[in-house]
Amino acid sequence: xNRPEADRREPGEAALLIYQVVCLAGLALVLMAQMxxxxxxxxLLLLLLGLLGVAARLRAAPVxxxxxxxxxxxxxxxxxxxxxxxxRRAGWSFHASDIVLCCxxxxxxxxxxxxxxxxxxxxxxxxxxxEGTPRRGPLGWFTNRPVRRRRAARxxxxxxxxxxxxxxxxxxxxxxxxxxxxxxxxxxxxxDLPTPLLRFLLVTxxxxxxxxxxxxxxxxxxxxxxxxxEAAMILQDVLWRETRREQRRLQRWLAxxxxxxxxxxxxx
Amino acid sequence: xxxxxxxxxxxxxxxxxAEVPVRALLPVxxxxxxxxxxxxxxxxxxxFPLWLxxxxxxxxxxxxxxxxxxxxxxxxxxxxLRLLLRRFRxxxxxxxxxxxxxxxxxxxxxxxxxxxxxxVRYGLAPxxxxxxxxxxxxxxxxxxxxxxxxxxxxxxxxxxPQGHYLFAAPGxxxxxxxxxxxxxxxxxxxxxxxxxxxxxxxxxHLGPLLRAVKVALARHHAVVVVCPWPPGLPLPSADGGDxxxxxxxxxxxxxxxxxxxELVTRATLLRFHRAYHEVRRTFGRLAVPVVCARAEDSVRLxxxxxxxxxxxxxxxx
Numbered sequence: 001x002n003r004p005e006a007d008r009r010e011p012g013e014a015a016l017l018i019y020q021v022v023c024l025a026g027l028a029l030v031l032m033a034q035m036x037x038x039x040x041x042x043x044l045l046l047l048l049l050g051l052l053g054v055a056a057r058l059r060a061a062p063v064x065x066x067x068x069x070x071x072x073x074x075x076x077x078x079x080x081x082x083x084x085x086x087x088r089r090a091g092w093s094f095h096a097s098d099i100v101l102c103c104x105x106x107x108x109x110x111x112x113x114x115x116x117x118x119x120x121x122x123x124x125x126x127x128x129x130x131e132g133t134p135r136r137g138p139l140g141w142f143t144n145r146p147v148r149r150r151r152a153a154r155x156x157x158x159x160x161x162x163x164x165x166x167x168x169x170x171x172x173x174x175x176x177x178x179x180x181x182x183x184x185x186x187x188x189x190x191x192d193l194p195t196p197l198l199r200f201l202l203v204t205x206x207x208x209x210x211x212x213x214x215x216x217x218x219x220x221x222x223x224x225x226x227x228x229x230e231a232a233m234i235l236q237d238v239l240w241r242e243t244r245r246e247q248r249r250l251q252r253w254l255a256x257x258x259x260x261x262x263x264x265x266x267x268x
Numbered sequence: 269x270x271x272x273x274x275x276x277x278x279x280x281x282x283x284x285x286a287e288v289p290v291r292a293l294l295p296v297x298x299x300x301x302x303x304x305x306x307x308x309x310x311x312x313x314x315x316f317p318l319w320l321x322x323x324x325x326x327x328x329x330x331x332x333x334x335x336x337x338x339x340x341x342x343x344x345x346x347x348x349l350r351l352l353l354r355r356f357r358x359x360x361x362x363x364x365x366x367x368x369x370x371x372x373x374x375x376x377x378x379x380x381x382x383x384x385x386x387x388v389r390y391g392l393a394p395x396x397x398x399x400x401x402x403x404x405x406x407x408x409x410x411x412x413x414x415x416x417x418x419x420x421x422x423x424x425x426x427x428x429p430q431g432h433y434l435f436a437a438p439g440x441x442x443x444x445x446x447x448x449x450x451x452x453x454x455x456x457x458x459x460x461x462x463x464x465x466x467x468x469x470x471x472x473h474l475g476p477l478l479r480a481v482k483v484a485l486a487r488h489h490a491v492v493v494v495c496p497w498p499p500g501l502p503l504p505s506a507d508g509g510d511x512x513x514x515x516x517x518x519x520x521x522x523x524x525x526x527x528x529x530e531l532v533t534r535a536t537l538l539r540f541h542r543a544y545h546e547v548r549r550t551f552g553r554l555a556v557p558v559v560c561a562r563a564e565d566s567v568r569l570x571x572x573x574x575x576x577x578x579x580x581x582x583x584x585x
Contacts, residue, residue: 128302227307229308229388229389230307230308230313232388232393233308233313233314233384233385233388234312234313235393235394236384236387236388236393236394236396236397237313237314237315237384237397239394240384240394240397240398241315241317244398247395247397247398248324248398248401248402250398251398251399251401251402251403252327252329252330252402254402254403255330255402255403255404256329256330258403258405259329259330259332259333263333
């Protein structure tokens with residue numbers, strides 16, 4: 001049996017089981033953290049969605065769980081804030097439940113994505129490669145499914161799992177540190193803004209600037225490593241875009257005149 | 269050695285003709301380019317505005333229309349009407365169908381991206397993109413060059429809709445005539461000029477060469493024409509018949525496909541034989557022998573002519 005056929009086999013049950021257990025453990029941690037404020041309807045939905053995501057291997061499960069969790073957190077904050085319990089605290093204070101929540105969420109999302117890599121595909125399917133002979137439907141689209149490459153189950157090792165589990169608290173602590181840093185910015189910046197709004201603005205600003213700088217860096221790197229033919233294509237494309245109307249008119253006129261000349265020559 | 273090198277170079281040239289429709293080569297070339305040069309078809313470097321085929325598809329007046337010929341004066345009005353209808357149909361197709369059809373729009377995108385690729389590859393940039401996008405003939409020629417360079421097989425038609433052989437290359441007649449006149453002008457003894465050229469199916473363009481041959485004969489030179497003959501086809505008979513009595517080729521299969529293949533083979537055979545006899549008759553009027561390269565007597569004929577020329581020289585002395 002060759003390599004792609006081997007990869008197409010059902011992944012090893014052990015590897016699947018490991019990541020399913022990681023997901024369930026993560027879900028349990030999230031619910032434990034939520035229990036400190038009391039469980040509600042949103043938490044029940046979260047539990048059901050999480051379990052369904054693991055059992056049915058829903059590809060959208062990690063995103064849906066994150067959205068539901070964020071909604072639950074915002075709802076809880078609004079509820080407590082309305083009663084003046086001061087959840088919209090100006091400063092930062094350590095809460096163990098936050099660490100547990102971070103760890104649980106991260107374990108569920110990362111574990112589910114790794115589960116998908118084993119059962120569905122590890123990289124997005126290549127639209128240029130189809131299973132079997134390409135066939136077109138009545139609308140001209142290919143009816144074949146694109147080729148999907150799964151991660152080989154034999155590549156899941158104990159070391160990978162240990163590193164993954166050990167780094168979970170690290171990311172949670174880093175998130176807490178970031179949160180604490182954001183909370184101290186008001187004093188540094190001296191802006192008279194509500195703390196949640198300032199946090200939101202700072203995070204948005206950092207993400208936007210960071211994303212922009214990263215994108216510019218990648219674009220510059222791509223241009224530096226570009227082949228001369230690609231660079232020439234870009235220049236040619238820019239010129240064509242700028243002068244397309246004039247070039248088109250000229251070339252169409254030339255083609256027409258050449259065809260007319262050829263027609264006259266052929267006419268007996 | 270130089271002659272052999274030139275012949276080898278010429279033999280290595282891929283056949284190409286501007287008469288091929290763009291649609292016959294575009295899918296082959298695009299799928300190959302997609303596999304081999306995906307980075308040059310990427311939207312970042314080779315973008316295609318989605319609205320372009322909707323707003324400005326290729327106009328009908330830049331598309332080639334095969335010429336129609338009237339067989340007699342009586343057919344002229346009908347021909348005029350057919351031409352008008354054909355022009356109207358083409359305009360209608362380019363105005364509506366080219367915009368509405370998804371396949372047409374996709375092919376327009378493929379053409380733009382391939383035109384950009386070919387323009388950069390063959391050093392036509394920056395204006396080459398627009399030229400190849402609007403001019404079917406040039407685009408088709410560059411597509412054939414691109415495919416031939418990458419050894420991708422593609423089908424070329426051998427005859428145009430009027431039945432003319434597309435690779436006859438009548439331009440070679442002028443070249444041959446000039447070379448013959450040049451050689452005649454420098455020849456001192458009675459020379460034998462052996463014209464190794466495919467003169468089949470260009471009967472109406474032989475004028476300049478016939479004039480050059482007349483000049484050579486007037487200077488007491490001898491001329492022999494040797495025409496190549498396609499492998500696999502039976503040699504023409506020496507009696508000058510049109511090949512009507514040729515035996516039908518043996519059927520290779522059953523059914524319509526085999527019958528069609530037989531018909532095509534037979535038609536090709538007849539066509540070659542008629543073309544050969546026409547060339548033979550044309551040169552025969554000047555007493556210039558024409559032989560097939562595959563004929564067993566071609567070498568003997570040349571040697572015989574040489575011997576005759578030597579005899580004439582001895583007689584002169």
